[in-house]
Amino acid sequence: MKLNKKVVKVTGGASEFGFVTCQELSKQGEKIVxxxxxxxAGKLLVTGLGDNVIFAKVGVTDETPIAKGIQQAINTFGSIHxxxxxxxxxxxxxxVGRFGALALNIFAQVININLAGSFNVLRLAAEQMAKNEPDVKGDRGVIINTASVAAFDGQIGQAVYSASRGG
Ligand SMILES: NC(=O)c1ccc[n+]([C@@H]2O[C@H](COP(=O)([O-])OP(=O)(O)OC[C@H]3O[C@@H](n4cnc5c(N)ncnc54)[C@H](O)[C@@H]3O)[C@@H](O)[C@H]2O)c1
Known part of the structure; x- marks a missing residue:
């Protein structure tokens, strides 16, 4: 899919990877959610980038705010690509560290946000994209997930993170 005034939803847009992604897409004239x-930090980003960017306070593990944020995007920009x-x-x-086995709730929290959260957002975005008219190549949308080399080349103390970032 060629980017040209498309609507792009970026999770984690308030910091680092997501932030720079929003800045670059904004320079190209895309509309950003x-x-x-x-x-x-999210509101600061919007102030810096202008009218083609909107912010929604959304936790990636919660379905209702995601659905509301998607609706906000549709109301403002018409679709999500x-x-x-x-x-x-x-x-x-x-x-297993000095104080025994790693607590399972730490493992579960990271998996819940990084892995299940990514899927939670992309499944609801994909549902919306399925309503788009296909472009000349037949594409209705694109999904990009942030991965990490830690998934393939894990380091000591990164078992949880590695498990969550296989892409
Ligand atoms: N920075 C790196 O060098 C690097 C390298 C490889 C992979 N990554 C991956 O890329 C991702 C982004 O990296 P980064 O450096 O921008 O991280 P970061 O910590 O700077 O930013 C993550 C953003 O996600 C948001 N966030 C956290 N939990 C959330 C939730 N439940 N719902 C919604 N938003 C939530 C935070 O508020 C923050 O704005 C990381 O999770 C990491 O797995 C980063």
Whole structure:
């Protein structure tokens, strides 16, 4: 799909990867919908980039705010063509460390945000994209998930993070 005034949803847009992605897409004239829990940084981004960017306070693990954020995007820009998942957390810890086995709730939290959260956002975005008219190549939308080399070349203390970022 060629980008040209398309509507791009970026999770984690308030920081680093997502932030720079929004800046670059904005320079190209795309319309951007930022999903993030960090409202202050998200609003600052919108102020810096202008009218073609909107922010929605959305946690990637919660269906209702995602659905509302998607609706906000549709109301403002008419559709969603691209979903870029950058939201995530990094949490370290050895499987067995000085104080015993890693707590299962730490593993579950990282998997829930990085893996299940990415799928949660992309499945609802894909449902919306399926309503788009196909372009000349037959594409209705594009989904990009942030991965990490840690998934393939894990380091000590990254078992949880590695498991969550296989792409
Ligand atoms: N920075 C790197 O060098 C690097 C390298 C490889 C992969 N990655 C991956 O890319 C992702 C983004 O990297 P980054 O450096 O921009 O991270 P970051 O921590 O700077 O930004 C992550 C963003 O996600 C948001 N977020 C966290 N939990 C959320 C949730 N539940 N719902 C919605 N938003 C949430 C945070 O508020 C933040 O704005 C990371 O999760 C990491 O897995 C990063």
């Amino acid at each position: 930022v999903f993030d829990l960090n409202e202050d 691209v979903c870029i998942n950058c939201a995530g957390i990094i949490s370290g810890g050895k499987t």
